[in-house]
Amino acid sequence: MTVLPTALDTAGPEYAAHREAMLAKLAELDTEHAKALAGGGEKYVARHRKRGKLLARERIELLLDPDTPFLELSPLAAWGSDYAVGASLVTGIGIVSGVECLITANDPTVRGGASNPWTLKKAxxxxxxxxxxxxxxxxxxxxxGADLPSQKEIFIPGGALFRDLTRLSAAGIPTVAVVFGNSTAGGAYVPGMSDHTVMIKERSKVFLGGPPLVKMATGEESDDE
Structure with a gap:
């Protein structure tokens, strides 16, 4: 019986070295992707769950038709910057009621789902x-809404996000917003400008400046009403 050499045998040590280098890069990629999946980390994930809420990717999974794929987009956005990998937003394409849709989901475990410059680019x-x-x-x-320390970088260019909603609607492309909790400032414009908005009784709140923002900016205590 003749034993044929494998590709690895015939390629020699140079191929093996390249293979090891590539495997190391793939492992590094997996590590960075895991950071995006972890969101804000154990402390904030636990706090979110304590409030009886699902994580962003769990919400997407329940939205999609059973046993259909989800093509995530830009999962490593903000890598190498001062912001969390993933840019506090999940985006991708999935099937809802048999229709391919573009889906975005704020990650509330990362600074309350606030948007930084990388969130804007990704959206x-x-x-x-x-x-x-x-x-x-x-x-x-x-x-x-806008992450306050970086709002000067996104306050003006961020208007493009809301312009896009009007362009999509004008082109006859439906826009739907589902609000799960506090949605403040820029987070209020998205449901406000979408064609259809779904809100959860006694849980969904939409503010231009809600109690947490008022407290942070002025020190004043205020309630939802």
Whole structure:
């Protein structure tokens, strides 16, 4: 019986070295992706669950048709920056009631789902894909709006996000927002400008400036009403 050499045997040590280097890079990629999946970390994930809420990816999983795939987009956004990997937002394409949709979900475990400059870039890219491919947009919203320390970098360019909602609607591409909790400032514009908005009784709240923001900015205690 003749034993044929494997590709690894014939390639020699140079191939083996390249293979090991690539495996190391893939392992590094997996490590960074795991950071995105972890959201804000154990402390904030536990606090979120204590409030009786699901994580962003769990919400997406329940939204999608059973046993259908989800193509996540830009999972490593903000890598190498001062912000959390994933940019506090999950975006991707999935099937809802038999229709391919562009889905976005704020991650409330990362600074209350607040948006930083990388969140904005990721959301705008998702909207661009939706517009080019005429994909209905479903936004799972729970956001503190612009992250205050970086708001000067996103306050003006952030208007493009709301412009996109009007462009999609004008083109006959449906936009749907589902609000799960506090949605403040920019987080209020998304449900306010979507074609259809779903809110949860006694849980969903939409503010331009809610009690937490008022407290942070002025020190004043206020209630939801």
């Amino acid at each position: 705008l890219r998702a909207n661009e894909i939706a517009f080019a491919n005429r994909l209905p947009c479903v936004s799972l919203v729970e956001s503190g």
